[in-house]
Amino acid sequence: MGLGTVGCVESYAALLRGIGPSNPNMRNEKLRGVFDGLGFEKVASVVSSGNIVFRTADDPADLEDRIQQALTAELGIPGGTIIRSHPELRALLDRDPFAGRPHERGSYLTVTFFKDRMRETDLSEFEDDPLTEVIGYDAEARAFLTVLDNSTPATPDFMARLEKSYGKDITTRTWLTVQRVVKKIEG
Missing domain, CATH: 3.30.70 (Alpha-Beta Plaits)
Structure with missing residues (x-):
């Protein structure tokens, strides 16, 4: 199953590596702010360990790099960003x-x-x-x-x-x- 099609709005989960909620730059509100700033819709966090859900019509092939660059530039978070689409996660469940x-x-x-x-x-x-x-x-x-x-x-x-x-x-x-x-x- 692919990540989606360019132009279609799809729901995704960003699974961020190395998030420690005790670090002020890694708190959910700051993480959501980066995703909002990238223009994503319906941005929300799930628990406080680096799980952000969002919707976008952007090219899924570019999402991981684009998000990671923004997290590094805006919050100094060097960890990794792994993206899964809603259909991929739903199928796993x-x-x-x-x-x-x-x-x-x-x-x-x-x-x-x-x-x-x-x-x-x-x-x-x-x-x-x-x-x-x-x-x-x-x-x-x-x-x-x-x-x-x-x-x-x-x-x-x-x-x-x-x-x-x-x-x-x-x-x-x-x-x-x-x-x-x-x-x-x-x-």
Whole structure:
């Protein structure tokens, strides 16, 4: 599924990497201000970790770079911007990759979005971590799906390993956050 067609107004989610709401320049009102300044419509934030929804008829191929340049220039935010269209996110939810599994401490459902497609890899490289269950890679959403066990004092090292293997053009959200983003777009 593509990001949309130039000229058609489409809803999108910008998933911003490295947002710390305790930083005054990373608060939702400042982030929304950058998106408003770019001329996007119906700009709204979802939780305080860098999830902005908006509507635009702009060329989807340019959105990530354009938004990131504005965030860097206006707020000094160097992180990454990953865009997904409403149809892409809705289709991911509809596929229900976690098969109705509850999101709770012992089964913390996570989705790692890739700016581009995940390169071919042997997913078994993560099998040695007893606190991480790899669900798989959803090619249509360009997302890696995992279940983390946060019920023990030990911390899964999955995120650090994922970044080491794939670089920084990724960002992770909980399954609940993805659901909230879609609900906000549809609301």
